[in-house]
Each structure stands twice: as C-alpha cells, then as structure tokens.
Amino acid sequence: MRIPIVAANWKMHKTVAEAEAYFRKLLALVPKSPGVELVVFPSATALHVAARELEGSPIAWGAQNAHPEPQGAFTGEVSVVQITDLGASYLICGHSERRHIFGEDDAFVAAKVKAALKAGLIPILCVGETLEQREGGQAWTVVERQLSAALSGIELPTPEKLVIAYEPVWAIGTGVPARPQDAQEMAAQIRNWLGDRFGELGKQVRIQYGGSVKPENAQDFLALPDIDGALVGGASLDPEKFWTIAQAALG
Ligand code: 13P
Secondary structure (H helix, E strand, O other): OOOOOOEEEEEOOHHHHHHHHHHHHHHHHOOOOOOOOEEEEOOOOHHHHHHHHOOOEEEEEEOOOOOOOOOOOOOOEEEEEHHHHOOOOOOEEEOHHHHHHHOOOOOHHHHHHHHHHHHOOEEEEEEEOOOHHHOOOOOOOHHHHHHHHHHHOOOOHHHHHHHHEOOOHOOOOOOOOOOOOHHHHHHHHHHHHHHHHHHHHHHOOEEEEEEEOOOHHHHHHHHHOOOEEEEEHHHHHHHHHHHHHHHHHOO
C-alpha cells in the first residue's frame, strides 16, 4: 500500500516570521491523521523553525539541499549530517534547478543520495527531461540515465526509504504542466525500472509528479495509477493551496 506523499518545495522563499506563520496556518488545517504524508522543504534559514513548529505533528520536513560530505572545507555548504542533526527526515536530490543552475552532475547527485541514506534521510530523487529532449524523443533515455546514475550501488531496505519525483524541466514554474497521460506513461516506466533494479520492493517506491501542480489540476495527476503524490513549488507557498492539493491525493 503506497501512502500518498505530497511535498512543498518552497525554493528560495520566506523569512523566519513568514515560515512561522505558514506552519501555524497549515497545522490548523491538517487533521491529526491526514491520510496523506505531507512534507515541507523550507529554505535552510527556516529549517529550525520547521523543527520547532512541526514537532509532534503529522507534517514531516526536510532540506532542499545538502552536501554529501559529512564535514569539511566547503564554505557556504551544509552537510547531510547537519541537516539530520536538526531533525530533518527528507532531502531533495537532483532537482533540475540544482542540475541546471548550479551544475550538479549525475555523479554528484549519486553521492548526495548515498550520503542521505547513510545519514538516515529519505531522498526525494528528482528526474526529468528538458523540452528539447522530449521533442527529440529522448525523454525516457534521459530519465533512465538519471535513475541509474543516482541509484548505482544503492540498496533499498524498504520502499519508504526512497521517493522519485518526475519533474519535466519545461513544466517547472511555467504554469504549463505535463499532460497527465505523459506523466502516467513516464511514472509507469519508472516503476518498471525500479522493479527491475530492486525487485518487488522497488515497485512499491512512491513516485511523485512535479511541475506547475496547483489546486485546479492536482486531481488530474493524483488520480493516475502510478503517481503517488506531488512535489509542488509555487502553489505550495500558500498553506491553503498546499493543503487543497494534498487533499486531492485522498481521491
Ligand atoms: P512549480 O510547482 O512552481 O512548477 O515547481 C515545481 C518544482 O520544481 C518542485 O520541486
């Protein structure tokens, strides 16, 4: 049984006071047993606010980024160990903004996934093709390369220890989501691949769709057979919209 997982990626938004207000609003909306797993990814400066405000609540939280080395001379970086120390449960790995704006390659993403698992964090591994790659018929080739690189040498003790987010690059922040049938087709291919790679257990790994998800279209994606949740950017900045999207996962 794959429990739906809906996550809020705030990206570079919200001050400490704004984060506090957000969590209080969200906690007032979400019942004790929501029936869907909720995860919030604040900026690094608000992680301690999540730790304090969400303690003992049904809402989990994680970091948008962390360096795979546990410590060292990496000015400006924060390590997976430091994130775990704060109480995080999740880590976004391989987000297209990190791949394309900050030049993170497959090998670095793989190191991050490995370090996250070692530190006890659950990686949300983001994969997805550019528009050019989709139009060139390369979508699956690209996604498969990202999956096999990021998960090479990884063992999966239980399916909950990994989440895959399919986020086509051209759908992120554009207001133009993928067509639901294309998202489903890709999610099914990812699930097959996970089955080949990890066996039966791999087939139970949860797969999210991300890219311009909003309250108006959430149901279109969350009702699809191989999509178990959403990774939401822009629309997740409003706690009411985020909760409305999460509720669409309840069917
Ligand atoms: P948007 O929902 O703003 O398109 O962002 C998606 C995303 O990148 C989530 O990680």
